[in-house]
Amino acid sequence: AQTVTQSQPEMSVQEAETVTLSCTYDTSESNYYLFWYKQPPSRQMILVIRQEAYKQQNATENRFSVNFQKAAKSFSLKISDSQLGDTAMYFCAFPPLGHPGGTSYGKLTFGQGTILTVHP
Amino acid sequence: EAGVTQFPSHSVIEKGQTVTLRCDPISGHDNLYWYRRVMGKEIKFLLHFVKESKQDESGMPNNRFLAERTGGTYSTLKVQPAELEDSGVYFCASSQEYGTGGWYEQYFGPGTRLTVT
Numbered sequence: 001a002q003t004v005t006q007s008q009p010e011m012s013v014q015e016a017e018t019v020t021l022s023c024t025y026d027t028s029e030s031n032y033y034l035f036w037y038k039q040p041p042s043r044q045m046i047l048v049i050r051q052e053a054y055k056q057q058n059a060t061e062n063r064f065s066v067n068f069q070k071a072a073k074s075f076s077l078k079i080s081d082s083q084l085g086d087t088a089m090y091f092c093a094f095p096p097l098g099h100p101g102g103t104s105y106g107k108l109t110f111g112q113g114t115i116l117t118v119h120p
Numbered sequence: 121e122a123g124v125t126q127f128p129s130h131s132v133i134e135k136g137q138t139v140t141l142r143c144d145p146i147s148g149h150d151n152l153y154w155y156r157r158v159m160g161k162e163i164k165f166l167l168h169f170v171k172e173s174k175q176d177e178s179g180m181p182n183n184r185f186l187a188e189r190t191g192g193t194y195s196t197l198k199v200q201p202a203e204l205e206d207s208g209v210y211f212c213a214s215s216q217e218y219g220t221g222g223w224y225e226q227y228f229g230p231g232t233r234l235t236v237t
Contacts, residue, residue, distance in 0.1 A: 004162075037228075042230075043230065044123070044124070044228050044229055044230040044231070045211070045228040046228070047225050047226075050225075091163065095224075106168060106175075106176065107153065107165035107168055107176060107179065108153075108155075108163075108165065108226065109165070110155075110162045110163040110164075111162060112161065112162045113162065113163075
């Protein structure tokens with residue numbers, strides 16, 4: 001069974017500073033994807049960033065980047081230059097085994113979530 | 121393009137009553153998923169439709185929950201009779217069958233907050 005663990009229930013950061021949210025997971029697969037989703041207050045969840053396990057290079061999307069440590073099964077999210085709009089709950093998520101062609105679909109396994117508050 | 125929509129946004133019912141939640145996926149998305157987040161816990165998968173067929177319903181908690189997807193378009197999730205432990209936020213998500221580059225993205229609706237008293 002796949003598991004995802006987020007050990008930080010809540011985090012806070014000052015505007016313009018950097019914050020890192022942690023996520024660890026467990027899987028027996030060698031190729032997979034990892035995602036970070038963001039759910040702002042009273043709004044729907046959106047995908048922030050994804051990482052493909054076979055890629056050694058860490059994914060980056062503007063101010064969001066990941067530190068992917070495959071051997072340690074760690075997938076942390078770094079938010080640089082934090083903005084008030086980054087206040088949200090962040091979920092690490094992990095889909096099931098993909099097809100031989102590499103396409104993956106199906107249920108996501110989520111971590112418990114981390115509430116991030118950005119203070120002015 | 122319209123996103124995933126869910127109705128109602130909130131529902132408060134008494135134990136033993138019936139509630140039906142609705143999800144309208146993004147047009148053209150074959151995959152539709154239901155998830156649930158019980159207070160303070162992680163989001164858990166309930167079931168997955170591919171068009172009108174149930175691909176995976178391993179997360180459905182018991183036979184009080186019935187999901188349907190008529191004609192492969194919108195989906196409903198009925199809880200009958202509702203119990204206190206059914207309270208939580210029910211999320212729907214949809215995705216195309218295959219994404220570009222061998223990965224997919226699930227687009228989530230805003231959720232329905234269900235409170236059973």
